Amino acid sequence: MQASKADIIFGFVIAAVAGMMFWQSLAIATRFANRFTPFYFTPGFVPLLLSGTLIVLGLTLVALKRAAFRGSWQPRGSAGDLLAARGLWAAVMIGGYVFLLPHMHFLVATALFLFLSTSVFYPKRVLVSALVTIVATFGIYLVFARIFFLSLP
């Protein structure tokens, strides 16, 4: 069985997040429960069940992976392996584009994103990147804003 540190960490994270959800659900349920609203009818009841189940599943995952481990950590899935360099670049670029959009016009932000990302991920021809940027940016703008009348970010 392949096992990794990441699975164990993830199991604990799930259990911890679910634990917080459990606590909040319990607070909601007890706040709402009274003579006329039974505990099982409160808005906190189902989240309580779900978070309880998630705690059990998270800890089960930890227990299973620890048993499979027999005390030896495997390098796979370590934090360094979390994102491959190119994947990290892609995520950063998409994130940058998303957070740039409210501050710039759609056309400018999109052109900037497309040019940078095609230059990084297809670095062979800058001319191709520029051409793709112009065609795609204006194409998307025309199709969605002018033909389908959709509002763009």
Added chain:
Amino acid sequence: MHQVLEALAFFAREFVHILSPPLLLASGLSVLAGIMVGALPGLTATLAVSLLVGITYSFDTTLALVILIGVYVGGVYGGSQTAILLNIPGTPASAASAIEGNLLARRGLAGQAIGIATLSSFVGTLFGALMLLVASPLLGSIALRFGSWEFFLLAVFGVLVCGSLAAGNPIKGWIGGFLGLSFAMIGMDAMQAFPRFTFGNIQLNGGISLIPAMIGLFAIPEIIDSLARKDRPAIIHKVVGVLPRWKAFKRHLPTTFRSASIGTAIGIVPGAGEDIAAWVSYANAKRFSKEPELYGTGSEEGLVASEVANNACIGGALVPLLTLAIPGGSVSAVILGALFIHNVRPGPLLFTEQPQFFYQIVAMLVIAAGFMLVGGLAAARVLPRLLQVPVGVLMPVITVLCIVGAFAVSSRMFDVYLMFAFGLLGYFLKRYGYTPAPIVLGLILGPMADENLRRALFLSDGSLMPILTRPISLILTAVILVTILGSLIQMVRRPPSGPTGSPSSGVNP
């Protein structure tokens, strides 16, 4: 007999309705777009459909669904072209086709292999549509007897089965499913109007929007993954003689029928997607083959088995979607979200309240199958050129479309942030062996589970006895227990795949 004739008359009427030129044009273009998407490695039918849900939300319901169904059918089929020509399955659903299809191509029979795959996919889709037409009203009439307990148990069953099948490890699948159910709890409680887990953010009062979450979970991880990989090699075989020969197809009729039945049946099970159908059917065909020695050397029969089954799965996946509002796979989960957006409520009442809608869906499937047959054969010579478009150019454009799609639904930047957050979550989860399908299913079924459990308990004064006294509840409970025990026993006997191991992925054709 009378009911069957009535159903056929309904179907004929709606079929004619869909035959209008604008809808036909939309269907044809969307099937072609689906074929292209499916053919490009890294782009899946799920990605394309989730992207289009956001973009088509302002369209007329019929037009939007014609487009979504067209892309779905084309997308599942399109993967076979890359599988045959490049030995790279365009989608996980065509992974089984790559084995025999590419070997046929290497023998100089690429055109013939594409012809067989196209005809098989056409027959599979038609069979699935036929089963949808026959099985749905039957299941719908049973579902009319469902009460709150049954709907709650059905939601739990959907999440558990999807979790068991979608991920290599059922514990991981169930964690995904329950995470999805938990995400669905965010926002205003429908019964007592109390904001849950919103942390004072009014944007979350309406809950997690389905479309941004789906685009994020399905599309963003694919984009990041594709960009992280180096570009694929472009070794493409020459394509000649794509027109399938009836004689060759006739020889495989028993396999076709068996595979179509397997594909449809697997499609009905929540979470068991097109790739599982293709693999099961392929293995089954090999077991019953008169020439098993040909498998692995370029067997037409093996190609027929996988292609018929993965397309028959489409009709199967729509059966629980339309009758119970439980999607059979990830694409149908996205289509369910689209139906909600267009104010169509699938479920047992669909057949009494909007029967025309059900027959329209079947008609859309049949028409899309026709376009797939013609478009697939015609595109066989053009597609190899399209396959040379570098991923580094294509994916950034897809990213922009994802953002436009996520924003379009409510014109809120918050939805774009949500899409990005779910995208990162999806990427992280994918790397460690979790698949997005159970999360999406949980997100969709969460409100159904929440409201029905609380209502059921309220009506029974907190007693759990109705689970045992109501026959359908009892059956569903037994099925849930069998699912849990079966998955656990299987996990103990066959150790699960590792963290970065390949989850079944089938739910993401």
